[in-house]
Amino acid sequence: MTPNLRANAALVEALGSALREGEHGLKTGPALLVRVLRERSWRSFTTQRGEQVEYAHFEHFVTKPPLKGLGASMRLIEKMLDSIEDAAGRAEAQDLLDQAVQAKHGGDRSKLDNIQLAGHPSGTSKEAGLRRLRKDRPDLHADVLAGRLSTHAAMVKAGFRRKLVSVPVDSPESTAQAIRRNMNPEAVAQLAKLLAEEA
Known part of the structure; x- marks a missing residue:
């Protein structure tokens, strides 16, 4: 399906404006960011000057100065997603961001895969x-x-x-309760046997 470059541009411009608005932008920006990620508007759009812009890597789109990009950092993008209050919405947004960052577009990505990138x-x-x-x-x-x-x-x-649990070690009774809550009876019996053998 051919992307609607003007519609993509409108979303990108709105997101860029939200990022530059500071505190107010953190209220409106997350929803715009999710739309840009979901609709993949960042991949291809036309700027206000009529320049067609295409990106293979989301990080490049984020860091490129306006009008061709957001002129932001991956850290700011992550901060916006972390500000989403709804847990399910935040999980979806983080998943969309991860898909954008992980997108493969041919070529040798082995060097990228072996290093820790911002936002990676x-x-x-x-x-x-x-x-x-x-x-x-x-x-x-x-x-x-x-x-x-x-x-x-x-x-x-x-x-x-x-599955890992924290077990208090200052009280044998509390330790036993924590173990019983998190292990099945067979495992508790095996643990007791092992502890007795060590003694």
């Missing part, structure tokens, strides 16, 4: 979790975007992360 999530981040779920467990990915599960809970349910 690490292996334990929410974005990395969403990416793994999107690829390998779309059913749980949908649950996260719908707000039914946190990214971490979905990763644990999928078996991609181990």
